[in-house]
Amino acid sequence: MTTLLVDVANTVGARPDGWWRDRAGATARLLEQLAALPGRELAGPDGEPVPVTALVAVVEGQARDVAAPAGLRVVRAAGSGDDALAATAADLADGDDDLLVVTADRGLRDRLPAVARIAGPGWLLAAADRAADPAEG
Template sequence: MTVVLVDVANVVGSRPDGWWRDRAGATARLLHQLTALPGRELPGPDGAPVPVTALVAVVEGQAQDVDAPAGLRVVRAPGSGDDALAATAADLIDGDDDLLVVTADRGLRDRLPAGAAVTGPGWLLQALDAPPR
């Protein structure tokens, strides 16, 4: 069982689809898409199955006031999104489930607790685009 922790700003920014014109709208759309993942088994970054038990999304800046869809835990970063992600990862790593962090931010990756697996936004976007298993 795996908890997926998403660096929302990093994932939104990984697709050049005009998100910069409406950061909050792009964030809301991604959060809505993420609600489909808990309870699904996804092909993991290494090919092994990843049973997603929960999804935690960290939002920041102009997007921090976006409504949280039902079934999705949203952490609103009061300051640095990286600080909120690192702190949330530290809290989640102590649970019974594995932790998979989705970010391409190398500096953030260095701040994550030992035992946290990391993958880039491409993996998550591919999972969102694939039909449910």
């Protein structure tokens, strides 16, 4: 059982699809796509199965007020998104589920609990695309 903790700003920024013109809209679209992942078993970054039991998304800045889709926990960073993500990771690391943090931010990676596994946004975006494909579902 795995909890995914997602650095949403970092993940949104991984696709050059014009997100910078509407950060809140891009965030809302990503969260809707990610809402399909809890309850699924994904192929992990190492190829091993990842049974996703929960998904926690950290949002910040202009995207802080986006709606939270059903099935996701959204953490709204009052200040630094990195600070909120590191604090949330510390809280989640004490739980029963494995913790898989999705970020490409090297500085943030250094602040995560030792028990946290790390994956890049590309892995998550590909997994979400596969989950949205009816042929894969």
